Amino acid sequence: MTKAVFLDRDGVITQEPPHYAHKLDQLALIAKASDAIRRLNEDGFLVVIVSNQAGIAHGYYQEADTAAFNQALGEKLMETGACIDAFYYCPHHPQAKVERYRADCDCRKPKPGMLLLAEKELGIDMKSSYMVGDKLTDIEAGQRAGCETILVKTGYGGETVQNNRIECSYIADDLYDAARHILDLPRNRRRHDDTLAHRTT
Ligand SMILES: [Mg+2]
Numbered sequence: 303m304t305k306a307v308f309l310d311r312d313g314v315i316t317q318e319p320p321h322y323a324h325k326l327d328q329l330a331l332i333a334k335a336s337d338a339i340r341r342l343n344e345d346g347f348l349v350v351i352v353s354n355q356a357g358i359a360h361g362y363y364q365e366a367d368t369a370a371f372n373q374a375l376g377e378k379l380m381e382t383g384a385c386i387d388a389f390y391y392c393p394h395h396p397q398a399k400v401e402r403y404r405a406d407c408d409c410r411k412p413k414p415g416m417l418l419l420a421e422k423e424l425g426i427d428m429k430s431s432y433m434v435g436d437k438l439t440d441i442e443a444g445q446r447a448g449c450e451t452i453l454v455k456t457g458y459g460g461e462t463v464q465n466n467r468i469e470c471s472y473i474a475d476d477l478y479d480a481a482r483h484i485l486d487l488p489r490n491r492r493r494h495d496d497t498l499a500h501r502t503t
């Protein structure tokens with residue numbers, strides 16, 4: 303079975319703000335994100351992006367824009383030897399302006415649908431896998447899918463840490479710190495007290 307690191311995209315790999323990034327000139331990587339992904343690749347993790355793209359539902363941009371943005375992101379990462387193995391996105395929203403995307407779907411995080419689809423399509427062992435994100439909805443999706451969870455402080459992460467009580471495996475400064483945490487964990491030790499972070503405000 304294959305282990306994976308599921309990554310939220312906006313605010314984890316790419317800079318957010320800008321919100322609803324979809325134009326290629328809005329594509330900016332967070333520092334060392336590329337190094338982090340390459341290190342995860344080298345250790346045998348599949349790296350899988352799972353991204354809510356409600357901007358499609360709201361009519362701010364089209365699915366083709368997201369596809370082009372993701373392709374450009376993949377190419378930019380590949381320039382430094384970092385590989386995204388699969389991209390998943392949810393174009394839906396319950397109050398979508400664009401009718402065909404108006405749905406209470408199973409894929410919009412905090413629901414775990416994108417992760418569960420990847421599990422099936424790519425043969426992923428969820429117990430050996432991680433979800434990394436900057437919002438509570440990312441953490442919840444990871445927990446519901448049966449993964450370890452890591453909150454990063456980039457993107458919305460600073461706000462998320464300040465405003466919520468977070469129960470996740472680790473709170474990381476950024477994706478690079480998350481990767482270091484994942485790769486330093488001995489393989490046969492899971493979910494010990496010293497890796498369980500709690501925050502209260
Ligand atoms: Mg995000």
Ligand SMILES: [Zn+2]
Pocket residue numbers: 392393394407408409410
């Ligand atoms: Zn969806």
